[in-house]
Amino acid sequence: MAGYLTATQRGADLKEGRLSLKEKISYGMGDLGNGFMFDLGQAYLLKFYTDVAGLPAAAAATVFVVTKLFDAFMDPLAGTAIDGRRKVGRSGRFRGVMFYSSIALAVLTIFTFLTPGMSEGINLVYAYASYMAWGVLYSFTNIPYGSLASVMTQEPVERAKLASFRQAGSVSALLITGVAFMPIVLAFDSERVGYAFAAGAMAVTGVLCFFATFRGTNENVPVVRSAEKLTLKGFAGAIVGNRPLLTIILMTIFSISAYNVKTSMIVYFTQYYLGDVTLLPFVNVISIGSSIIGILLIPVLTRFIGKKNTALLGFGLAIVADALNFILPTTPILFTILFSLSFIGVALPNGITWAMVCDVIDFGHWKNGARREGITYSMFNFSRKIAQSVAGGLAGFGLSAIGYVPNAAQSEAALSGMKVLQTLYPCLALLVAAAVLYFLYPLTDRRMKAITEETRDRELAAGASSDDFSR
Numbered sequence: 001m002a003g004y005l006t007a008t009q010r011g012a013d014l015k016e017g018r019l020s021l022k023e024k025i026s027y028g029m030g031d032l033g034n035g036f037m038f039d040l041g042q043a044y045l046l047k048f049y050t051d052v053a054g055l056p057a058a059a060a061a062t063v064f065v066v067t068k069l070f071d072a073f074m075d076p077l078a079g080t081a082i083d084g085r086r087k088v089g090r091s092g093r094f095r096g097v098m099f100y101s102s103i104a105l106a107v108l109t110i111f112t113f114l115t116p117g118m119s120e121g122i123n124l125v126y127a128y129a130s131y132m133a134w135g136v137l138y139s140f141t142n143i144p145y146g147s148l149a150s151v152m153t154q155e156p157v158e159r160a161k162l163a164s165f166r167q168a169g170s171v172s173a174l175l176i177t178g179v180a181f182m183p184i185v186l187a188f189d190s191e192r193v194g195y196a197f198a199a200g201a202m203a204v205t206g207v208l209c210f211f212a213t214f215r216g217t218n219e220n221v222p223v224v225r226s227a228e229k230l231t232l233k234g235f236a237g238a239i240v241g242n243r244p245l246l247t248i249i250l251m252t253i254f255s256i257s258a259y260n261v262k263t264s265m266i267v268y269f270t271q272y273y274l275g276d277v278t279l280l281p282f283v284n285v286i287s288i289g290s291s292i293i294g295i296l297l298i299p300v301l302t303r304f305i306g307k308k309n310t311a312l313l314g315f316g317l318a319i320v321a322d323a324l325n326f327i328l329p330t331t332p333i334l335f336t337i338l339f340s341l342s343f344i345g346v347a348l349p350n351g352i353t354w355a356m357v358c359d360v361i362d363f364g365h366w367k368n369g370a371r372r373e374g375i376t377y378s379m380f381n382f383s384r385k386i387a388q389s390v391a392g393g394l395a396g397f398g399l400s401a402i403g404y405v406p407n408a409a410q411s412e413a414a415l416s417g418m419k420v421l422q423t424l425y426p427c428l429a430l431l432v433a434a435a436v437l438y439f440l441y442p443l444t445d446r447r448m449k450a451i452t453e454e455t456r457d458r459e460l461a462a463g464a465s466s467d468d469f470s471r
Contacts, residue, residue: 019158026216027152028165030145033102033209035173036202037109038138041131042388043174043263044181044195045112046396051406052191053115053123061396063127068389071135072382078139079378082147092219094144094151094373101140102210106203108134113199115192135385141210143381147373150358151219154452156445159355160302167295167351169209171288174263177202178284182267182277239379241367245360247440248353249383251433255315255353256384258429259346260391265422268399272410273418274332283336290340294347306445307352307359308437314348315434317341322427326419342426349433356441359448366455395421 049060082097091099111130115123149162181198188194239245266284271277294314301310321341328334357380365371402417404410410418 018155019153019162023152023217024161024165026213027149027162028169029209029216030098030148030169030213031166032169032173033206033213034142034145035170036177036206036209037105038142039174039177039263040109040181040199040202041112041134042260042391043177043267045131046264046392047267048113048115048195049127050399050404052195053127054120055124055127056120057396057400057404059120059124060127061393061400063124063131064392064396065389067128067131067135068385068392070132071139072385072389074136074139075143075378075381075385076375077378078143079147079375079381082144082373091214092151094148094219095214095217098141098144098148099210099214101137101144102207105134105137105141106207108137109203109206110196110200113195117192139378139381143378145210145213146354146357146377146381147361148213148217148219149354150361150371150373150377152217153220154358154362156307156355156359156448157299157303159358160299160307160352162358163351163353163355164295164298166354167298167347168292170350171291171295171347173206175285175288178288179281182280239375242360242364242376244356244363244441244443245376245379247436247442248356248360248380250440251436252353252380252383253387253390254429254433254436255346255349256387257390257394258426258433259350260388261395261421261429262342262426264391264395265418268404269418269422273330273415273422274335279332283332283339286336287340287343291343291347294344295351298348298351301348302352302355302445307355308441308444311349311352311356311437312434314345314350314352315430315437316345317348318343318345319427319430319434321345322423322430326423326427330419346430349437356443359443362448362452362455363443366451394425 046060046064049055049063050057053060055063082093108130112127112134114126114130116126117123149159149166152162153159181202184198184201185191185194188197267277267280270280270283274283298310301313305313318341321338325335325338325342328338357377360380361371361373361376364376398417398421402414402421404414404418
């Protein structure tokens with residue numbers, strides 16, 4: 001039966017911790033599907049608002065700030081709802097919720113790239129309503145997907161491999177949308193029609209990817225239920241007492257905001273600073289494609305230097321590349337080379353963080369006696385939404401502050417400001433993220449192995465039976 005294995009099979013899987021190649025690929029397909037819908041909002045929605053819906057850059061920025069903050073507070077509610085389910089269906093705790101929510105998410109993805117085309121005020125209200133509704137469905141899709149990895153395996157190297165496959169899916173989506181989205185839009189005489197059609201094509205593809213994850217993965221790790229009903233106090237205890245989680249949250253606010261500012265600004269940067277928007281697919285395919293190198297290195301580096309040091313190595317490479325891109329004179333070739341090196345570097349911490357979140361879940365289980373996958377992952381996702389809010393606001397308000405004028409020649413001050421947003425802010429934000437990880441994150445792979453073994457021994461000693469594994 002899909003979703004759960006027999007007790008004998010589970011015991012063998014947990015002992016070895018191994019996952020099949022099919023399960024790893026299927027898991028990675030989920031973030032491919034995620035990206036087909038999520039990346040559109042991060043990379044193209046701001047430009048849709050400013051250039052098609054006719055919203056001022058500052059108003060468009062406010063949409064991102066407000067809706068992402070709203071989404072951030074939706075994530076803990078979604079995580080609590082998922083963790084609070086007392087009955088688990090045949091699809092498991094996470095897989096069914098993930099897939100069925102993804103269908104509704106696809107519909108709302110299309111709606112975000114529509115605009116009434118009436119007054120500025122009506123267009124603005126529609127932007128708020130459609131993107132906030134999208135955020136609610138995204139929470140109920142992405143939180144169960146992210147939590148799924150923690151119940152597939154507890155073996156550190158296997159989790160690193162899952163993180164690699166997930167990051168590969170994410171990068172592949174960013175690559176495909178980065179190369180294909182704008183050419184599809186520009187193939188239509190009307191940009192309004194082009195944006196809606198391109199969003200629809202990506203959304204349908206995203207649902208198919210989530211279906212592959214739904215069908216191809218299993219929930220193998222025993223579910224240990226607390227006897228007490230989940231309360232606000234229990235929710236707070238699961239978060240406040242988990243130092244590794246708080247560290248990952250703080251790090252993520254800076255690292256993801258840096259990454260999202262880069263992806264939000266690149267369409268403006270190529271069109272105005274490099275002088276040719278048709279360069280965008282080429283810059284994206286080279287830079288995003290190069291990040292696959294980082295993804296392939298994650299399992300190897302993790303095996304030899306551990307997850308934390310792998311992330312720090314990536315941060316260092318991205319910081320140096322972004323700093324050089326800011327300091328050196330900009331040419332299309334040099335910019336693309338350094339931009340690509342930055343993407344390779346960022347791919348390491350962005351990928352390995354997913355494995356770290358699984359470790360954080362296990363740490364909370366060890367400390368508090370109950371697994372809170374949904375709550376823990378939702379709080380991590382909370383930090384990502386805060387970072388996205390910062391990035392969307394910074395890009396939009398930044399464009400307004402530097403004097404950006406849609407579809408017109410830009411002033412020297414505006415062009416200089418674009419370079420600051422594209423290169424200097426990511427450099428500084430990644431530097432802070434690296435410092436937070438280096439000084440505050442306490443978990444090593446060796447410590448996690450001891451924590452996992454101690455937790456398993458404690459549960460067995462408490463009399464956990466094979467029947468507990470399916471509840």
